[in-house]
Amino acid sequence: MTLSDDFGREVTGVRVSLTDRCNFDCVYCHNEGLGDTRGPMEPGDDEMDTDDVVRFLEVVSEYGVDSVKLTGGEPMLRQDLEEIIRRTPDSMEVSMTTNGTFLPGRAEDLKETGLDRVNVSQDALDPDEFAEITKSGAYDKVMEGVQAAVDAGLAPVKLNMVVFEHTAGYVEGMVEHVAENEGLQLQLIEYMPELTGKPEWNIDIQRVHDWLADIAEHVEHREMHDRKRYYVNPEAAESVAATPEPADIEEFQGGMVEIVDPVENADFCANCGRVRVTHEGYLKGCLNRNDDLKSMGEMSREEIAEAFEEVVAERVPYYGEYLVENERGEYEINDEYISTGTAD
Numbered sequence: 001m002t003l004s005d006d007f008g009r010e011v012t013g014v015r016v017s018l019t020d021r022c023n024f025d026c027v028y029c030h031n032e033g034l035g036d037t038r039g040p041m042e043p044g045d046d047e048m049d050t051d052d053v054v055r056f057l058e059v060v061s062e063y064g065v066d067s068v069k070l071t072g073g074e075p076m077l078r079q080d081l082e083e084i085i086r087r088t089p090d091s092m093e094v095s096m097t098t099n100g101t102f103l104p105g106r107a108e109d110l111k112e113t114g115l116d117r118v119n120v121s122q123d124a125l126d127p128d129e130f131a132e133i134t135k136s137g138a139y140d141k142v143m144e145g146v147q148a149a150v151d152a153g154l155a156p157v158k159l160n161m162v163v164f165e166h167t168a169g170y171v172e173g174m175v176e177h178v179a180e181n182e183g184l185q186l187q188l189i190e191y192m193p194e195l196t197g198k199p200e201w202n203i204d205i206q207r208v209h210d211w212l213a214d215i216a217e218h219v220e221h222r223e224m225h226d227r228k229r230y231y232v233n234p235e236a237a238e239s240v241a242a243t244p245e246p247a248d249i250e251e252f253q254g255g256m257v258e259i260v261d262p263v264e265n266a267d268f269c270a271n272c273g274r275v276r277v278t279h280e281g282y283l284k285g286c287l288n289r290n291d292d293l294k295s296m297g298e299m300s301r302e303e304i305a306e307a308f309e310e311v312v313a314e315r316v317p318y319y320g321e322y323l324v325e326n327e328r329g330e331y332e333i334n335d336e337y338i339s340t341g342t343a344d
């Protein structure tokens with residue numbers, strides 16, 4: 001039985017941050033809602049251990065959760081990554097979002113262990129521009145990592161690009177790059193200012209929306225599916241012409257551009273079906289909220305199940321007109337959005 005929240009959003013996925021450590025220091029990083037990442041070698045004593053992660057996944061699989069996204073920080077800094085993947089329930093699709101540095105030499109093993117696919121952050125094709133954004137000299141390793149992922153069949157390999165003032169000018173080149181290189185897709189991610197832990201990083205959010213709208217003009221619009229807007233690069237249109245159905249679009253393995261725009265696109269939060277877990281083992285209903293945290297600490301399976309049900313019950317879409325202020329100045333759910341559907 002799957003769980004749904006008061007907005008009719010069925011929870012079918014979880015997103016687990018395995019660490020807040022990272023070997024990069026990207027200028028925009030939200031660290032999954034927690035602000036700054038720590039250096040790669042600093043101890044991560046507060047991280048959930050292998051058993052904690054696996055226990056959580058086993059519990060939520062009983063609720064019909066059928067996909068898990070491993071993220072961080074940099075998830076590949078976890079020594080037990082392979083063990084976590086191996087012990088994830090078979091019913092779950094396992095994907096990972098990584099900066100790609102550690103994929104060379106490990107991608108194939110990860111695939112064999114049970115990892116289905118990866119997203120790799122890549123905001124620029126030029127090594128100097130890449131270094132400026134990530135504060136890292138690992139450009140060659142990342143390029144090698146992307147190729148290793150493609151070769152290992154971790155498909156589709158999605159390149160994640162955060163659209164903000166540094167990167168807006170690189171989008172066109174990146175669209176061409178995924179069109180020309182087999183196995184790659186591009187995710188253009190709207191910069192999210194909340195909880196970045198980088199208060200000095202000030203950008204005009206309206207400009208980000210305008211850039212994304214411009215970009216949409218340059219690629220052929222296919223459709224809105226799930227939370228995202230899907231576009232297909234015109235250069236790849238010939239092969240897509242034979243795949244007009246939404247399900248086929250999902251199968252399409254190259255040249256596709258996805259727009260991840262939770263701030264601008266009201267349908268995004270309305271279709272959000274993921275519960276999140278911080279690296280310390282706190283459950284939360286939304287990337288941008290830290291006011292509903294529930295620590296799984298030393299919980300038994302039954303207690304974790306109860307906490308999961310509570311977090312789902314408390315989930316509220318973050319962006320959009322979902323909350324209204326009542327006469328006491330408190331925020332409550334706008335009646336218009338309360339689902340009348342069943343919860344299973």
Ligand SMILES: Nc1nc2c(ncn2[C@@H]2O[C@H](COP(=O)(O)OP(=O)(O)OP(=O)(O)O)[C@@H](O)[C@H]2O)c(=O)[nH]1
Nearest residue numbers: 069095097119160187189192260262272274287288
């Ligand atoms: N606010 C918000 N941002 C999201 C959400 N999903 C993805 N993002 C943003 O997009 C970034 C990259 O997400 P990924 O985990 O690589 O991919 P994804 O788009 O979530 O998922 P897949 O396409 O299934 O791999 C996240 O770190 C967020 O910045 C979401 O549900 N809410």
Ligand SMILES: C[S@@+](CC[C@H](N)C(=O)[O-])C[C@H]1O[C@@H](n2cnc3c(N)ncnc32)[C@H](O)[C@@H]1O
Nearest residue numbers: 028029030072073074097098099121160191192
């Ligand atoms: C926090 S990182 C963690 C995984 C891994 N270290 C990586 O970079 O892929 C996950 C994704 O969040 C995106 N991201 C980070 N900060 C963001 C922000 N402020 N707005 C939008 N996306 C952001 C990154 O581009 C990356 O693709």
Ligand code: SF4
Nearest residue numbers: 022024026029073099
């Ligand atoms: S690689 Fe990922 S976690 Fe690390 S700083 Fe960049 S976006 Fe953040």
Ligand code: SF4
Nearest residue numbers: 269272286287317318
């Ligand atoms: S509710 Fe909206 S902002 Fe929060 S995680 Fe879901 S899509 Fe992202």
